[in-house]
Amino acid sequence: MNRLALFLLASLAWPQDLLTRGAAVFAKSCATGYCHGLKGAAAGAPRLAARGFDEAHISNVTSNGVPGTAMQAFASILPERDLTAVVAYVASLNGITPRAGRTPAADPPKPSLPPEAARGRALFFDSTRGLARCSTCHQVDGFGIPVAGPMAKIPGGVPELRELRTPHVRMATLDGESFPALIVTPGSRRTTFYDLTTPPPVLRTVDSSDLKIGEAAAWSHAIVLGSYREEELAAILTFLRAVVRP
Amino acid sequence: MRSFPLLLVLASAYAQNGATHDDWPHYGGTQLSWRYSALDQINTSNVQKLVPVWAFQTGDYEMGLQATPIVSDGVVYLSTSHNQVYALDAATGRPIWQYKYPMPTTPVVYGPQNRGVAIGDGKVFEGTYDNYLVAIDQKTGREVWKVNVDDARQCGCNITGAPLVVKDKVIVGGTGGDSAHRGYLTAFYMKTGRLAWRFYTIPGPGEKGNETWKGDSWKFGGGATWMTGSFDPALNLVYWGVGNAAADLYAGDREGANLYANSVVALDADSGKMRWYYQEVPKDVWDFDSSYECVLLDREVRGRMRKLLIHVNKGGFTFLLDRVTGEFLGAYPIVENYNWISGITEDGKLAGRKEPVEGKAVNICPSAIGGKSWNQIAYSPRTGWIYTPSIEVCNDLIANHQEAQEGRSFIGGNWVMGAPPGREPYSHLDAYDAVTGKRQWTFPYKYILLASILATAGDLLFTGDPEGFFFALDARTGAKLWSFQTGSGHRGSAVTYSINGRQYVATPTGWGSLVGRGLAGLWPEAETFRGGSTLMVFALPEGAR
Numbered sequence: 079m080n081r082l083a084l085f086l087l088a089s090l091a092w093p094q095d096l097l098t099r100g101a102a103v104f105a106k107s108c109a110t111g112y113c114h115g116l117k118g119a120a121a122g123a124p125r126l127a128a129r130g131f132d133e134a135h136i137s138n139v140t141s142n143g144v145p146g147t148a149m150q151a152f153a154s155i156l157p158e159r160d161l162t163a164v165v166a167y168v169a170s171l172n173g174i175t176p177r178a179g180r181t182p183a184a185d186p187p188k189p190s191l192p193p194e195a196a197r198g199r200a201l202f203f204d205s206t207r208g209l210a211r212c213s214t215c216h217q218v219d220g221f222g223i224p225v226a227g228p229m230a231k232i233p234g235g236v237p238e239l240r241e242l243r244t245p246h247v248r249m250a251t252l253d254g255e256s257f258p259a260l261i262v263t264p265g266s267r268r269t270t271f272y273d274l275t276t277p278p279p280v281l282r283t284v285d286s287s288d289l290k291i292g293e294a295a296a297w298s299h300a301i302v303l304g305s306y307r308e309e310e311l312a313a314i315l316t317f318l319r320a321v322v323r324p
Numbered sequence: 325m326r327s328f329p330l331l332l333v334l335a336s337a338y339a340q341n342g343a344t345h346d347d348w349p350h351y352g353g354t355q356l357s358w359r360y361s362a363l364d365q366i367n368t369s370n371v372q373k374l375v376p377v378w379a380f381q382t383g384d385y386e387m388g389l390q391a392t393p394i395v396s397d398g399v400v401y402l403s404t405s406h407n408q409v410y411a412l413d414a415a416t417g418r419p420i421w422q423y424k425y426p427m428p429t430t431p432v433v434y435g436p437q438n439r440g441v442a443i444g445d446g447k448v449f450e451g452t453y454d455n456y457l458v459a460i461d462q463k464t465g466r467e468v469w470k471v472n473v474d475d476a477r478q479c480g481c482n483i484t485g486a487p488l489v490v491k492d493k494v495i496v497g498g499t500g501g502d503s504a505h506r507g508y509l510t511a512f513y514m515k516t517g518r519l520a521w522r523f524y525t526i527p528g529p530g531e532k533g534n535e536t537w538k539g540d541s542w543k544f545g546g547g548a549t550w551m552t553g554s555f556d557p558a559l560n561l562v563y564w565g566v567g568n569a570a571a572d573l574y575a576g577d578r579e580g581a582n583l584y585a586n587s588v589v590a591l592d593a594d595s596g597k598m599r600w601y602y603q604e605v606p607k608d609v610w611d612f613d614s615s616y617e618c619v620l621l622d623r624e625v626r627g628r629m630r631k632l633l634i635h636v637n638k639g640g641f642t643f644l645l646d647r648v649t650g651e652f653l654g655a656y657p658i659v660e661n662y663n664w665i666s667g668i669t670e671d672g673k674l675a676g677r678k679e680p681v682e683g684k685a686v687n688i689c690p691s692a693i694g695g696k697s698w699n700q701i702a703y704s705p706r707t708g709w710i711y712t713p714s715i716e717v718c719n720d721l722i723a724n725h726q727e728a729q730e731g732r733s734f735i736g737g738n739w740v741m742g743a744p745p746g747r748e749p750y751s752h753l754d755a756y757d758a759v760t761g762k763r764q765w766t767f768p769y770k771y772i773l774l775a776s777i778l779a780t781a782g783d784l785l786f787t788g789d790p791e792g793f794f795f796a797l798d799a800r801t802g803a804k805l806w807s808f809q810t811g812s813g814h815r816g817s818a819v820t821y822s823i824n825g826r827q828y829v830a831t832p833t834g835w836g837s838l839v840g841r842g843l844a845g846l847w848p849e850a851e852t853f854r855g856g857s858t859l860m861v862f863a864l865p866e867g868a869r
Contacts (some may be wrong), residue, residue, distance in 0.1 A: 105738065106724075107733070109738055110733060110735045110737075110738045111502050111572075111733060111735045111738075111739075112434075112502075112838035112839070112842065115740070115842075115845050116738070116740055119845060120841070120842070120844045120845050120851070121741070121841075121842045121845050122837075122838030122839060122841050122842045123838075123841065124841070125844060125851065143430070143431040144431060145428055145429050145430055145431060146386065146406070146427060146428040146429075146431070146432060146436060147386065147431060147432060147435055147436070148431060148432060148433065148434055148435035148838075149431055150431045151430075151431060155732070203475075203478060205474075205478065205479065205506070205543075205730065206506075206528065206543060208508075208522060208524075209519065209522070213475060213478070214472075220477070221475060221477055221478050222475060222478075223472045223475060273469075273516060273517070273518065275516075275518055276518055276519050277519065278471055278472055278473075278519065279471075280469050280470070280471045280512075280516060280517035280518055281469060281470040281471065281517075282468065282469045282516070282517060283466070283467055283468060283469070284468075
């Protein structure tokens with residue numbers, strides 16, 4: 079379709095195939111469950127039809143979500159073509175006609191990990207291992223719990239990973255019991271630390287006078303890697319080398 | 325006629341007493357979850373004189389105020405949707421401390437909602453919108469410990485229910501039943517926050533019950549534990565309702581009974597090991613969770629004294645179980661419109677299942693919001709009756725095949741809410757004999773009742789409606805005796821307590837929640853129902869007692 083033809087069509091209404099696609103995406107991703115209801119008629123989430131929204135608002139909320147509510151940022155969930163289509167569909171529910179000269183963008187190429195790194199990624203975040211997975215303590219690639227700080231250096235191999243100690247882990251004594259602790263905020267009155275006795279780490283705050291912080295603990299990664307086999311750990315290291323920029 | 329059941333009830337009261345007294349220590353009142361108070365200063369003869377004595381506005385309006393306030397030693401502990409916790413002087417409303425939880429900077433799975441805190445070991449425990457469990461010093465409001473239960477961004481789950489304190493542990497469930505997620509309960513030691521045990525509601529490979537899931541479907545099969553359980557100290561058993569199987573409406577990829585989704589499970593309080601389960605809805609395709617409260621009471625059933633567990637399923641049926649063994653003892657409907665089954669057989673089987681069809685709308689009653697929502701029933705030992713808020717809404721279910729994507733919405737179709745055959749949607753609050761299921765009276769209501777029921781020894785029931793009225797009914801007749809306009813609708817749970825001989829009734833008010841907002845799809849005027857977030861407290865005037 080040439081530019082003029084597109085302009086003429088667009089100045090009348092949204093392209094029908096765009097709206098059809100948008101309606102399908104809406105039905106699957108927006109109308110379901112406790113969300114916006116069929117045709118945006120309202121369900122658990124606000125009504126979207128005939129609200130007087132403008133297109134920029136619809137596009138912004140759809141793409142970026144609404145912090146603090148259940149409205150997700152669909153720019154990171156939907157392919158761009160679907161995002162454009164669903165914005166057009168919601169705009170049509172608000173009686174908005176399209177701006178001229180727009181055309182749905184093609185999907186951008188997805189950056190993909192090499193197979194071994196992708197396998198390592200799945201293992202790093204593997205929920206079937208429950209709390210015995212790397213992401214219980216590490217945040218990488220926007221997921222996981224940042225108990226440990228950003229990784230400074232990826233171990234060269236599995237034996238080094240097993241032996242890897244964290245210099246910040248100390249033996250702490252509290253209520254007559256000693257355990258490995260990662261000190262977060264030492265203070266003269268109160269101290270905050272992660273109790274590493276058993277996963278998941280517990281962020282505890284106690285009166286500094288009750289806590290004795292001792293020598294570096296004999297804690298090493300070997301203690302928490304029990305759910306992974308040797309070659310699985312190798313795949314995880316491959317993943318980390320691919321995504322971590324120390 | 326009246327004295328006979330009363331005697332039985334008195335006998336049972338000695339066996340297990342689930343009544344609260346001056347305090348309201350647990351989510352369900354006591355760990356037996358009766359939502360019943362032995363206080364009777366406010367009663368059927370004087371409730372008309374009730375006046376507001378203080379109000380506390382939290383300022384946190386999003387999704388309304390859904391909590392059950394916890395009351396201990398003259399202090400109210402109240403949580404808001406964004407996990408702000410307040411300690412308030414229960415006689416005056418004066419703030420004692422506030423625990424400020426960081427406000428979210430990113431979207432929140434299922435939206436921010438919180439149904440209450442638990443107290444124990446000198447701490448206040450709260451589950452958070454971003455999936456942490458926090459322990460707060462009960463005296464100072466300072467955080468003592470904080471532990472992540474799961475990565476909310478990955479699991480599509482978080483915590484909205486109140487934790488349950490059991491012995492030296494605090495147990496917490498989570499949402500995620502409409503996401504590609506595998507549910508669990510987690511217990512932490514109150515003192516240190518360290519993990520005590522975790523129980524997965526869906527057995528993993530090699531575990532008994534895993535064979536009831538086709539292929540890998542167990543990995544994302546739902547079974548969320550999003551409400552609060554109960555505890556029987558004598559049996560040392562924790563009881564918890566488990567949510568729907570996922571994908572909610574499409575079971576083609578999970579052929580089998582799908583244990584222990586849609587079940588009540590009984591766990592050893594110390595180890596978290598399962599002692600028994602009872603699955604109410606095998607292979608659920610209606611989103612009929614078994615997540616709701618487990619009410620523990622002792623009553624005679626067919627001539628034999630039994631330790632009972634009363635449990636309302638989202639499908640609108642009340643199940644009667646023996647809580648020692650999990651044996652099925654009976655079931656009765658609490659909705660007037662149901663067609664997903666024709667009934668439940670004497671041995672607990674679902675008869676005449678009407679299931680959704682792929683790609684085609686099938687009208688099912690009740691709807692996926694439930695024959696009852698999560699707002700809780702009450703049990704009064706004085707009447708022997710349970711008091712249930714029932715919802716008469718149907719829906720067109722359309723099933724669709726859906727690939728599981730971890731943490732993403734996993735409904736497997738859609739629902740469109742609508743009216744029952746031949747009339748407008750409606751609801752009713754009823755009294756049922758807890759054992760026989762015989763309805764004693766019914767209180768009809770135009771919209772749907774989404775606040776919990778509070779029963780008292782003054783033979784009163786308290787609850788609120790979406791229009792903002794907080795009201796009292798006569799527990800024996802259902803007659804409305806008193807009502808007060810609080811300015812916003814009710815989606816929380818009222819409690820009662822006593823300080824220096826004066827009885828107070830406290831109710832959260834503040835319209836919101838996913839189901840609450842969905843009312844606009846059924847009644848357009850519901851879009852004008854105003855939000856809010858206030859705790860309103862009532863008592864008899866000084867001198868009138």
